[in-house]
Amino acid sequence: MQAGTANSTLIHGAGGTPPGGHAAPTSHKQTTGWLVMPSVGVLLVWMIVPLAMTLWFAFQRYNMIDPTIRGFAGLSNFQDMVTDPDFWASLKNTLLLLGSVLVITVCLGTLLAVLFNQSFPGRNIARVLAISPFFIMPTVAALVWKNLLLHPIYGVVGVLAQKFGFTPIDFFAQFPLASVIAVVSWEWLPFALLILLTAVQSLDTDQLEAARMDGAGPVAQFFFITLPHLSRAISVVIMIETIFLLGVFAEILVTTNGGPGNASTNLAYLIYSRALLQFDVGAASAGGVVAIVLANIVAFFLVRTVARRLET
């Protein structure tokens, strides 16, 4: 069905092009509009079909444990959800995770970007090392943190703690969300660093020298010249990270399984557990609809502020 739609629009689009291809500017605009239809059509189908199915299931009784119970559910899936304490906890965890990681990566990323822009011996190696966590896939990164770094017995932190006479802490059990935040921040800091470093490098050195002549010390230069220059790149980092951080999943699955209890369950993990651990497709779809709404609310504010930044 998908290919058929694309094909028909393609033929339609080709038919709309005037022979010879020498069109006046006005008709040019009209005819080229059809040429983008195939890609728009594919993207539309790509988006509409899953969205429609999610909405459909959200209003159905559909639990794979007992497939005989079917039929229209009305709002009962949503009713169950808002009365479910897990849901509100996961919503809070989602936003907490998003906000914390954003603050950590943007603040540290900005400082590191300024640092890595200075010349010091071994700078290129240091840059590669700082950026490398980004190339490690989330499951592996989570495993490294869980077993090699934070494990109370075998982990580096645990061993060090024992060596200095402290009681090792089982981070993922005692501070589950904070530990997940640490893992995700570690993964995304390189991204922020990379974007912000290129932005710092594009800063006109004349401006910094003019500021020096005007009496600005290193701190004043950072706050009055570098930071305003970075504002655009920072908003891009925030926007892209937000899109990805709303759906953090692998790190939670590998390290805490959303627990203990629901302490580190975010919305994505909650939907997963409803759909594939409890086989309640209807409840999971209702969660999905909420996730879509949430993402759109966040995106609305973000796109508005970022678009305004990018204008200037």
Added chain:
Amino acid sequence: MATLSLRNIRKAYGPAEVIKGVDLEIDDREFVVFVGPSGCGKSTLLRMIAGLEPITSGELQIDGVRVNERGPADRGLAMVFQSYALYPHMTVAQNMGFALKLAKVPAAERDRKVREAARILQLEPYLERRPKDLSGGQRQRVAIGRAIVRAPKVFLFDEPLSNLDAALRGQTRIEIARLHEELGATMIYVTHDQIEAMTLADKIVVLQAGRIEQVGSPLELYHHPANMFVAGFIGSPRMNMLPVSVLESTAAGITVSLPSGAALTVPSTGDVAPGTALTLGLRPESLRPDPDGQLAGTVKLVERLGGLTLLHVETEGREDVIVQIEGLSMLNINHPVRLAADAAALHLFDAAGMALPALTRHSLVA
């Protein structure tokens, strides 16, 4: 109110020395222009005075006080950059008041000073605009305004006009000259444009390869260049250089023979034996077509500029001796022509390129 004194200033990047010992005195209220070909070190020298580049050795004094170790903000200087270096996220008023804000000047006084500078530079209607909403000439004025607001002892200009179009450049040049009159400040100005150097300067410093070639007033450099480099660099079109040999040296000057055998007497002195090879410098504007002229040649190219005409004449074994004549001349390509030279405007240079001293100084040059 400021005097500057540069004592054997040197700058080296590793083993490569780019400023090779510069000694210079700059008086109060003087307009000094550093001029030279690109890569001669003029911008580096300016940046060393500004404090943006550390001084490798030597001493820089402002008002008799050594300032080598002081930061750029503590030397009491202000600099106008070639790229203007305006802060893009600040309005014109914020740009101009930034230094005062950092110096914690009260807002009311800051505002008054910014408005005063804006008045001088006719920037009042633009105070709330951002740099990107201004034209090139306005940005240039904001950059100057940012310097004025600080009331510095010395203004430093780093090729401030090179990003402007020709018309605006002429206009801004006049504004800078007016500003110098009005503010009575010491100014140091770097340029590669000799028209800017000639029109603005009280004192021109010609630099080449990190060394000072000559220091003097614009007319002194034009009429009495110390060497061939300065003679060729100052004046447009360039001075023509011809190889000559000495016939005799008398009290009236040195008589030299041209490659064609023609003889010319140049009012210069010097201890030169007959037969010595010298270089004769003739400015294009000191040559004129004359039926009795000593130089015979053929016109190879005619450049008509309207008010002036430039002839490229093949003579004395050279293809491109340039002669500047009035614009209505009827001379055409391939015309035979004889040229006479104004004897007082001739220059002789020895084998090392140094000028032989003229018998009389030009009346405009004290």
